[in-house]
Amino acid sequence: DTGVSQDPRHKITKRGQNVTFRCDPISEHNRLYWYRQTLGQGPEFLTYFQNEAQLEKSRLLSDRFSAERPKGSFSTLEIQRTEQGDSAMYLCASSPAGRTLNEQFFGPGTRLTVL
Amino acid sequence: AQSVTQLGSHVSVSEGALVLLRCNYSSSVPPYLFWYVQYPNQGLQLLLKYTSAATLVKGINGFEAEFKKSETSFHLTKPSAHMSDAAEYFCAVSPYGDAGNMLTFGGGTRLMVKP
Numbered sequence: 001d002t003g004v005s006q007d008p009r010h011k012i013t014k015r016g017q018n019v020t021f022r023c024d025p026i027s028e029h030n031r032l033y034w035y036r037q038t039l040g041q042g043p044e045f046l047t048y049f050q051n052e053a054q055l056e057k058s059r060l061l062s063d064r065f066s067a068e069r070p071k072g073s074f075s076t077l078e079i080q081r082t083e084q085g086d087s088a089m090y091l092c093a094s095s096p097a098g099r100t101l102n103e104q105f106f107g108p109g110t111r112l113t114v115l
Numbered sequence: 116a117q118s119v120t121q122l123g124s125h126v127s128v129s130e131g132a133l134v135l136l137r138c139n140y141s142s143s144v145p146p147y148l149f150w151y152v153q154y155p156n157q158g159l160q161l162l163l164k165y166t167s168a169a170t171l172v173k174g175i176n177g178f179e180a181e182f183k184k185s186e187t188s189f190h191l192t193k194p195s196a197h198m199s200d201a202a203e204y205f206c207a208v209s210p211y212g213d214a215g216n217m218l219t220f221g222g223g224t225r226l227m228v229k230p
Contacts, residue, residue, distance in 0.1 A: 004158070033217065040124075042205050042220030043159070056217060091158060095216065104218065106151075106158035 004107035006092050012113045013082055020078045021110045025094030032075050034067055037089040050097055082114045117142045117208050119221035127227040134193040136224045138206030147209040148189040150180055154202050201228045
C-alpha cells in the first residue's frame with residue numbers, strides 16, 4: 001500500500017513530556033499538511049509544507065509545537081511540554097502541488113492522550 | 116475568512132431511506148467544496164469535490180452533492196442508505212486558486228443507519 005502512513009497510531013504520555021509523530025506522505029506528493037481533530041469536532045489546519053519549506057502555520061500552532069520536513073519527504077510534528085488540552089487525533093495529509101486543485105490524501109492519524 | 120456549517124451533528128435514517136446531510140459555507144468567492152467520510156479510528160476519505168465545473172457532483176458509494184451558489188450550500192445526498200454508510204461525514208472548503216489548498220472543515224455529521 002502506498003498511501004499516507006503515520007507513526008505511532010496511538011501515544012499515551014504524561015503531562016509535561018515531549019512527543020514526536022511521524023508522517024510519510026505518498027512518494028510523489030510534494031505538499032504535506034498537518035491537522036488536529038479533537039473529539040466530536042472536524043479537523044483543524046495546523047501547518048503545511050511544499051517540499052521542505054513550511055509555507056503556512058495556523059495560530060493554533062503554539063510555540064510548543066514544531067514541524068519539520070527536512071528532505072521534502074517525511075515530516076515530524078513535535079509537541080513539547082504536553083498539556084491535557086493537546087489530547088487529540090493528529091492527521092497528516094499529502095497532495096501533489098500545481099495550479100489545479102488536488103485532492104488531499106489522509107493518513108490514519110495518531111491519537112494522542114495526555115494524562 | 117471561510118467557514119463551514121453542518122446542520123445536525125447526528126442524523127438517523129432507516130436502511131433504504133434517503134440520506135440528506137446539510138452543509139452551508141461562508142466565503143467571499145465560491146470556494147472549492149468537498150465531502151469527506153471518516154470511519155471509526157480511520158483517516159478521512161474523499162467522497163466528492165466541487166471545482167466550479169458541473170454543479171451536481173457525483174462521488175463514490177452512490178453519493179452526490181449539488182452546489183447552489185444562491186443558497187451557499189453543498190448538501191450531500193444518497194437515494195438509499197446502506198448499513199455500511201454509518202460513519203462521520205465532514206464538509207470542507209478550500210480557497211479558490213492555488214493558495215495552498217488548506218481545508219477548513221465543518222463540525223461533522225454522524226450518520227446512523229437503522230436496520
